[in-house]
Amino acid sequence: MSERLGKVPLERALSKLGLASRTQTREWILAGRLSVNGRVIKDLMFPVTPETDQFVLDGKVLERGSWQTIMFYKPRSVVTTRSDEQGRKTIYDILPPEFHQLHSVGRLDMASTGLLLLTNDTRLSDYLTDPRNAIPRTYIVTVEGAFTNEEMAIALAGVEDEGEILKPSKMTISKASQKESHIVVELTEGKNRELRRLFNIFNHRVRKLKRIAFGPLTIGNLEPGKYRAVTKEELGWDGQRISTV
Secondary structure, eight states: GGGGGGGGHHHHHHTTTTTOOOHHHHHHHHOOOEEEEEEEOOTTTEEEEESSSSSETTTOOOOOOOOOEEEEEEOOOOOSSOOTOOOOOBBBHHOOOGGOOOOESSSOOOOOEEHHHHHOOOOOOHHHHHHHHHHHHEEEEEEOOOOHHHHHHHHHHHHHTEEEEEESSSSEEEEEOOOOEEEEEEESSOOTTHHHHHHHHTTTEEEEEEEEEEEEEOOOTOOTTOEEOOHHHHHHHHHSSSOOO
């Protein structure tokens, strides 16, 4: 059966349930510690249905945790990765331990701030980050110099960089002066450092980049370093798609 019908490789199943990382699951499988429906499975790609199959680790049934998603205001100078080989501060150094099993939905680079979603629902994160679903992300970008209407028209038409087409879905100039400009930008596809690359093409260095919305969610009055729970109703998430975008 295809993943669309509910089957996923065993190595991915527990992360989809928010029970363990894929790395941890692989270790359990290869060590023969994990059984599915009463049978020990050592095949990482063995197809299972996370929502209905029974998983037992060392004789103990793994119970699926409750659905959990939070909105986090990522501060500047913090990386989104779970750990950093350079010793830099990560979002998990800020978040309390009960959220350490959550994974981020996409990333914000170290210098960027704003709305970051974390969840234990990989179907949700896959849906939100799949370019085919065109889930909008909105940013306020502060750049050096005066960003003009002519430059905006070129950007909206799409520009090529490193073999990729960078093309915002919407742009609005809220302030423009010789010193700096403020632009509200909407993207529907998360290419690596897309906005910094885009404005660099026009010789406008990005000074600040803040994500203020992701899909139907807005950052509102949330303060840097703070978080709040997100409900399925807010997202319009039915387990397969989002209906509020």
